[in-house]
Amino acid sequence: MANILVTGGAGYIGSHTCLELLNAGYDVVVYDNLSNSAQESLNRVESLTGKKLTFIQGDIRDSVALDSVFAEHQIDAVIHFAGLKAVGESQQVPLTYFDNNIAGSIQLVQAMQRAQVFNLVFSSSATVYDEANVSPLNEDMPTGMPSNNYGYTKLIVEQLLQKLSLSDQRWSIALLRYFNPVGAHQSGQIGEDPQGIPNNLMPFVTQVAVGRREKLSIFGDDYDTVDGTGVRDYIHVVDLANAHLCALQNRLNHNGCRAWNIGTGKGKSVLQVKNTFEQVNGVKVAFEISPRREGDVATSFANNVRAIEELNWTPKYNLEDMLKDSWRWQQQNPNGYRD
Ligand code: NAD
Ligand code: UD1
DSSP states (O other): OOOOEETTTTTTHHHHHHHHHHTTEEEEEEEEOOOOOOHHHHHHHHHHTTTTEEEEEETTTOOOHHHHHHHOOOOOOOEEEOOOOHHHHHOHHHHHHHIHHHHHHHHHHHHHHTTTOEEEEEEEEEEGTTTOOOSBBOSSSBBBSSSSHHHHHHHHHHHHHHHHHHHHHTOOOEEEEOEEEOOOOOTTTSSSOSSOOOSHHHHHHHHHTTTTTSSSEEEOOOOSSSSSEEEEEEEEEHHHHHHHHHHHHHHHHHOOOEEEEEEEEEEEEEHHHHHHHHHTOOOOOOOOOOOOOTTOSSSOOOHHHHHHHOOOOOOOHHHHHHEEEEHHHHHOOOTTTTT
């Protein structure tokens, strides 16, 4: 069975993917600088699976450390989650984002090339699509100029990887364009653990419900949508994790670089999310309507046919599952991994 290097594997999506990899029989080496995560997530992955992984604390911008990872472990493929993801922060410190996400990704693929490892799955985002596209978004639609520096780094790395794969036939690269990952493993043991005030809807909802924040601000109720609030394609993190295993399989017998949308194909509004969360969990979420957030689009959801047909992947969980699982994680870990 193959040995997979998972950069950023201690984080939210990475830890869920490590769990699925171990359960499927892969060997896992996690490489993470813990700048936005805790090693406790990996301890829990090991206890949930009853299997061991290798953890190396290191930075993807450190080429010497990366070379020794490849020298010491016989790596077959890399899943590359490591990066910074806070949209607001990326506007304040763009160079930090360019350095971690763009320069870091270049360091990683250079180390892969030196080690002759050419299989890569990259965490991209639906944010790379041009805002003028009308949902459902498919992979043949044009990319645009993302409204923030975080999104810009995803677009640049996608383009670098596409050009790299054209230069050398041995590269086999999957670009997974995530829609809105939410939820947690059903055990309630691992989940999303944002530092500070959450930027994203789901952790904000659960933190209001658990009493850590007073109320949810709904950013705009005057969009041209079902109820005026923004519509997104929420995808269960366990379904998303499994898409990485499917992409690894696909890349074993294909060369080149190809993008896949990872979403359910269903759009849900902010009010639908809040109301469904209250119904399935029997808990109230105080809220107010606030002005629109800069950079938001009204509606974004996926056409996921390419992933279903080519990756042999199917999302299994619906919105109710996502909201129950998010709440279980939050209740069991009101302060995330810092208990
Ligand atoms: P996360 O912050 O929980 O995980 C990222 C991990 O990378 C963290 O453990 C962090 O410590 C590590 N890291 C950051 N910079 C590093 C560096 N220079 N060297 C080594 N490790 C480093 O985030 P996540 O939600 O799990 O996201 C994983 C990936 O998916 C990211 O690349 C993110 O941009 C992308 N993505 C996330 C979302 C989302 O909504 N969560 C959506 C689209 C794409
Ligand atoms: C945001 C980022 C996107 C990034 C993605 C994953 C922006 C403009 N976009 O996407 O670049 O790839 O997160 O990290 O920041 N909402 C509220 N109240 C809140 C939070 C969110 O009403 O407190 C609304 C938003 O307006 C949106 C929906 O909830 O309609 C989802 O928001 P969010 O979870 O931040 O995801 P995106 O905006 O899709």
